[in-house]
Amino acid sequence: MKFSVLGPAGTFADAAAHQYLSTTHQTATIDYHATFEQVYQAVAPDGIGLLPIENQLDGFVMATLQRLQSEAVTIIGETTIPVNFGLAAQADSLSAIKRVYVQFKTEGQCQNLLSSLPNAEIITTSSNMVSVEKLQHGKPGDAAIIPQSQMALNAFPLMRDNVADQLDNFTRFTIFKKSPTTLAANTTLEAAVNQFKCPIFVTPPTDDPGTLYEILGYPKRAQLNLATLMSLPTKQKMGIYSFYIEISGTTAQLDDLQATLTEMARVFTVQPLGVYGL
Template sequence: MIRLAVLGPAGTFSDVAARQYLKRHQLNYSLSYYNTIEQVAVAVAQTDQLALLPLENTLDGYVQNTLAILAKGQLRINGAVMVPVRFSLAANVPELSKIKRLYVQFKTKGQCTKIIQQLSQAELLTTESNMLSFAKLEDSTAGDAAIIPQFHLPELNPKKYLLVSDVTDQSDNFTRFIVVGKKIEMTTIGVTNHFRYTCYVTPKCDYAGLLYDILGHFAKAKLNLISLISRPTKKKMGQYSFYIEVSGVGEQLPKLHQVLQQLGKYYTVLDLGVYPATDLTESN
């Protein structure tokens, strides 16, 4: 049976996203849980299995760990799923001012800044997953608190914990996850169907107007760039690669291929795959 590697343990937003992706596509994969995003990537890069990685959040932007993993060129994007993300706070204290330590996942911090600013007296302790924050809370002593997924709130005893039901900075908060593997699964995209395409473009040398030239290829083909992020190549100071996402409809795919061929003459292009944009509609 095909395995899908996921940031665990069970009960994380990654776990929820994975189950919704499998349900939407009617796939019978088993889930394997790992403690960090990096461990998820290593596990799938060494096998022919698939992995689900968080890529982008409404409030906190792109996940730098995942962008770094994609830049290595070992994995390709096969699909995506987007899920709503809401957080609550639970504390082993009688009132918020008594919180001494606050456990929060590294990416959750940027989505709950308002409540964190209110707890300036608390020491902020970063965890690798929201479920690890939850586990720290369950093993807590007086003064401990954690920001946890809102859907886990009913699991806590309100007589033991001080509970704040929603501490997310805003209501329309989503995280986009991508499904990756060593190979690109070929997906048929009709001429009227919307798609997402992702790549890294790395210049072979630096010159004035470099970025203008790269973007001009897409503009002339009337392809919509929805994301452009510069990332260091880690080979030389001041040398960068450009992470690019493109949206379009199926009839534009031939133009996209022509653009990539043209870019390949002057730059190093790392093709990360194309997938249906329908994957990015909200999952229920």
Template structure:
């Protein structure tokens, strides 16, 4: 049976590029299945596909909040990652920027192209679920329509269009994707790695008092585990109550140390281990 990988579509998105890159690097012969939103991608791995690729983090716009929310409640395990460079162009059926009446832009792209959008105060912003949907809007663009699109699609548009080759806010812009499967990661089964690795988890405190977060972080610090990031997320049960999304960077041979830290924390808090992957 051919395994399937759910991807935010249509074909040609950065998610599609990341998925194909991951399959090449891992030498996997999986079938790509495209969906119209991140929520649909995540839902598919619960019912239709074996794996899914989700955007996790961008250099300019930070963590993808929708993905963090999905990881907090879905029974998924992270098994890999892919990193792709991200560059954007602006294309418009218009003579100049002042003539643009509306612009299509993907929901995360807005935070990566803020400078050019600030130059278009007159333009109505229409948010799309994927960059390819923004690009497709240009196929039937009325006069005054514009879109921010992946740079590699710019040459496909008519020469009569206004084209700005690079409207990304910085030259160092990357998006990191994770590959997940339908299976919660067992807390007591941290995969043994013989190379550097990353691990993800959610920790939900069962009490609220001064110094609590410091105590949680010390469990990692005293074991010389590097905390890459920590994000507070609402528990959705009560206003002012939060859980913490934590990404840990480990070195070869530190898997047992991480397992011990998580086991200690699980005695006092709710720990949801999300899995790990090599770097």
């Protein structure tokens, strides 16, 4: 099986993919791609892909949510890993740094450090390992924010550990297949699983007062837990939003989940994204 992830080897996505394979006792050939878009495009009909969905410090990854919203995918699992960064530079001091390479989601996790580099131009990269490569092939005055695990493997005049805004920092990744799912497919789970998660998009037909309140009433009445709520523009009209919702519960509640989604689908457009064990 081919497992498409953000590369090159050594990204947090790579670490997350290995963690997912080991906890689910699977093997796969990791297939690295340079951007989220290329990762998504590369997922083979019989393969799987992995994209980051949220970070503890910088919040949801909109590019991933937009992908899930616009394409027919089935989410089959999730995995969360600790994330930390170091600063490496071809410079003797912070004030001598002229350019700093930083992955776009990493930037929001290292705000304190970046604001202490007023003379540095921030150059955004597509992956943390690309930041490492840019520095390795860089020139005096260059710096990069790189995975903390890369600090021991690189030697530059200036090395500063643990530069994320806080040490306690995690990123959650979603694992998906590139095929649609249906509401009816939502109740089959392996027997060993106790807890499930069910991500869906819900789009109300109009923007009436209390629409969101009404949507949230469905899982509440069924005693299903609402784990995540994000609103995304439908892009069709200003003011009309789609809601990305993750419902969680115990496997004993799968029938209630099914009934709830069916009821919701009578009133709203419900796009199911699968049900997976936790």
